[in-house]
Structures are given as C-alpha cells and as structure tokens.
Amino acid sequence: MQDDLSRARAVGAEQGEDFAAINGERDAAYGLVSGGSRVPAMQAVDDDGATPLLLSGVGRVGRDRCHGRGPLLAGRRAARRRRVLQMGQHSPQFGSVADVAQRLAAAGYLADAAIATTVFLADRLAKPLLVEGPAGVGKTELAKALATATDAELIRLQCYEGLDEARALYEWNYKKQLLRIQVSTGSATGESWDEVHDDIFTEEFLLARPLLAAIRRTGPTVLLIDETDKADVEVEGLLLEVLSDFQVTVPELGTIVASRRPIVVLTSNATRELSEALKRRCLYLALDYPSAEREREIVQAKVPDLAPKLAEQLVGTVRALRALELKKSPSIAETLDWAHTLLALGLTTLDEAAVKSTLGVVLKHASDQERAATELRLN
Numbered sequence: 001m002q003d004d005l006s007r008a009r010a011v012g013a014e015q016g017e018d019f020a021a022i023n024g025e026r027d028a029a030y031g032l033v034s035g036g037s038r039v040p041a042m043q044a045v046d047d048d049g050a051t052p053l054l055l056s057g058v059g060r061v062g063r064d065r066c067h068g069r070g071p072l073l074a075g076r077r078a079a080r081r082r083r084v085l086q087m088g089q090h091s092p093q094f095g096s097v098a099d100v101a102q103r104l105a106a107a108g109y110l111a112d113a114a115i116a117t118t119v120f121l122a123d124r125l126a127k128p129l130l131v132e133g134p135a136g137v138g139k140t141e142l143a144k145a146l147a148t149a150t151d152a153e154l155i156r157l158q159c160y161e162g163l164d165e166a167r168a169l170y171e172w173n174y175k176k177q178l179l180r181i182q183v184s185t186g187s188a189t190g191e192s193w194d195e196v197h198d199d200i201f202t203e204e205f206l207l208a209r210p211l212l213a214a215i216r217r218t219g220p221t222v223l224l225i226d227e228t229d230k231a232d233v234e235v236e237g238l239l240l241e242v243l244s245d246f247q248v249t250v251p252e253l254g255t256i257v258a259s260r261r262p263i264v265v266l267t268s269n270a271t272r273e274l275s276e277a278l279k280r281r282c283l284y285l286a287l288d289y290p291s292a293e294r295e296r297e298i299v300q301a302k303v304p305d306l307a308p309k310l311a312e313q314l315v316g317t318v319r320a321l322r323a324l325e326l327k328k329s330p331s332i333a334e335t336l337d338w339a340h341t342l343l344a345l346g347l348t349t350l351d352e353a354a355v356k357s358t359l360g361v362v363l364k365h366a367s368d369q370e371r372a373a374t375e376l377r378l379n
Contacts (some may be wrong), residue, residue: 091260092123092124093123093149093150093220093263094119094120094123094124096120097113097116097117097120098116099120100116100117100119100120100123100149101113101116103149103150104116104119104142104145104146104149106149107144107145107146107148107149108145108148108301108302109138109141109142109144109145110294110297110298110301111142112290112294114285115142115285115287118283118284118285119142119146119285121283122263122283123263125283126261127281127282127283128243128264128265128266128281128282128283129263129264129265129266129282129283129285130228130266130267130268130274130278130279130282130283130284130285131143131265131266131267131268131285131287132267132268132269132270132284132285132286132287133269133270133286133287133288134269134270134288134289134329134331135269135328135331136329136330136331136332136333136334137287137288137289137290137331137332138287138332139267139268139287140224140226140267142265142287143156143222143224143226143265143267144224146222146263146265147222150220150222150263151220152219152220152221152222152262152263153217153219153220153221153222154221154222154224155210155213155214155217155221155222155223155224155262156210156224156226157209157210157211157223157224157225157226158226158227159225159226159227159228159229159230159231159235160227160230160231161230161231161232162232163231163232163235164235165238166209167209168209168210168211168235168238169209169211169212169238169248170206170207170208170209170211170212170248170250171207171209172201172205172206172207173205173206173207176204176205177200177205180199180200180205181200184199201252201253202253203253206250206253210223211223211238211239211242211248212248212250212256214258214262214264215242215246215247215248215256215257215258215262216256216258217260217262218259218260219260220260221260221262221263222262222263222264222265223262223263223264223265224265224267225239225264225265225266225267226267227267227268227269228266228267228268228274228278229268229269229270229271229272229274230269230271233275236274236275236277236278239266239278240277240278240281242264243264243278243281243282244281245257246258246261246262266282289322289329289332290332292315292316292319295315295318295319295332295335296311296312296315298332298335298336299311299314299315299335299336299339302336302339303336303339303340303343305343306339306342306343307348309349310342310347310348310349310350311339313349313350314335314338314339314342314350315335317350317355317376318330318335318338318362320376321362321363321372321376324368324371324372324375325371326363326365326368326371326372327365327367327368328363328364328365328368330362330363334361334362335362337361337362338358338361338362341358341361342354342358345358352376352377355376356373359372359373
C-alpha cells in the first residue's frame, strides 16, 4: 500500500511539472491581458513596436482553451507598460513654419502664415487639426496637400447624416462568418460551438473602416474626417477615443493602439456647432475666402497659361459675386474652373458677354444667376 502511494505521488508530481510546462507554453502563445482574458501573441505588440497592440481582451474571443487562469506577473505587466509608452509615438514631419509653407507650396497649396503656423503646431504637438470655414475655401485640399508633402497615404472618412460605427470604425464580415459556421458544422471533425465562436471573431473576419484602418497603419498616414458637421452628434463620441488616445476598442478583440500616430485633419462647414469635447482635443484653424492678391496667386499657379490681366479681371468678378446675397457663393475651385473655361474658349478679356455666357460655371442656382445678372447689369 505504501509503495502504491509513493508511485501515485511521483506520477502526480510529473503531471504537475507537465501542466506547468503547458502553462508556460500557453502563456507564450497567448498575451495575458486584464481580467484573465488572453489574446493571441500575433495580435500583441512586437518587440520593435511595429504591430498594433491589443491592450485588453473583452468577451469570449481569445478564451484560454487550457482552462487555466494564471496571475499577471509584475515583470510582464511592466514590460507591457513600457511597450505601450513606446506605441503611438509621433515623429514630427516638419522642421519649421517655413518648411511647412515651402512643402505645401511644392504640393500645390499656397499657405499663408496662419495656415503654415497652425499646421506646424498640429504636427509638432501631435494634435488633430480642426479646419472650419465656408464650403470651397480649401479645407479638403489642405489635407490632400499634407499627404503629398509628407509622402503619406490619405485615408478619408466622408461624413454624412446617418453615418454609423459600422461605416466609420469597423464591422464584421457576416457572410464570411456564416460560411465558416456552415463549413465547420458540416465537417467530419465536428467542432464545438465554442471553438467556432472563437474562430469567427478574429482578424480574418474583421472589416476595417477608415478610423480603424488609419489606427492600424504603420506607415505615414493622413486621416481626413471630412465635413464632420454633417454627421450626427453620436458620431462625435466615436471620434473622442480616436482623437484623444489614438486607439480603437473592438469588444471581441481588445483595444488596438496606434503604432504610429496619423496626422488627423477634421473639416467643418460650420452648419452646426461641434461639441466642446471634440474641439478641446484639436487645434483650430478658421479658413475664409482668400484676399484678392492671394487668390490671384492661386489662379496663376494652377492655371499658368492664363494671362495675368485676365486673371485679375476674373478674381475681381468672383469677389463681386461673393459680395452678393447668394445661396452659394463661388468657391476657389469654381474660380479655377472659370479660369480653365476662359482658357478653353480662347477669351482674352472678361467682358459682359463672356460673363453672361459662362456664369453657370460659378453659380449653380437659377436665382443666383438672376441676381448676379441684375446686380452686375448683364441684361
């Protein structure tokens, strides 16, 4: 009896060692996170900080299939904290305000001192830039020029009424998940629902939308959130986490922290007031129509074949139209369209006949054209 007991204890000790080894391999294969949940190591941060970090696991996905709950070691927690601090660090793209103006000009955007200074500060302080002003003053073009000047990829989220989390942040590929369930249930292996559930809520089935796509990119990125004021107020809540911590929480996977902070530009036509919480996280730049001299420089830079005298007449007429009470004043883009129109027609002067025949290029409402014809005495 004593020999049998000794042998049983020896076997138990060996099994304990084996189980400890299994736990060690399991913890190496799964990144321990808060709450005892785990995420696959492939989704944790790499040593060089290049892979987006899943900071916390929530839900049933990533469950420990070994049915063990080990404590989070202090050394591993400290290492993870050091990695988090390394994640999302921002490398300034511009050396000075003059560098901003020069590189934006090379990208085709003529920035004044206020624009260049605000862009420089947004880049240096790693703060989102909120650009507000009337439609057509160059807000979106500023973001495009920033992407060109910094050799970054432009990711654009176009806001509209009814925009929701599935279109802005992420959604699951339900069709692919359904196919996966059908294949697993019809296979000979007979996988359990828990195993299938863990498999269908993984990276393979995740459809990243603009906000998540910008967070996950490791290369230079400019995130343009265009016409923010057109989206519902609830969308601003989605933006707060992204703009303050540059992270996105996916309940089934965890919190994904940006490995490289994107340059974020939000635009607004001021059709409604944005929340103070959103504004507090941004630097603010108010854009209006440029002065006559600056607009003439823009026209001559974009349409170099246009005669300087004709460009001056064009800008003067556009400014006269903007002074009227119109439904939609001519934008800078429409000024450039008018310049291309005059060039295509071979006109050398902008007289009354030329204005009347081409007025539809800059005014898109019949009532505006009638008012302009009366005020400018084109009839």
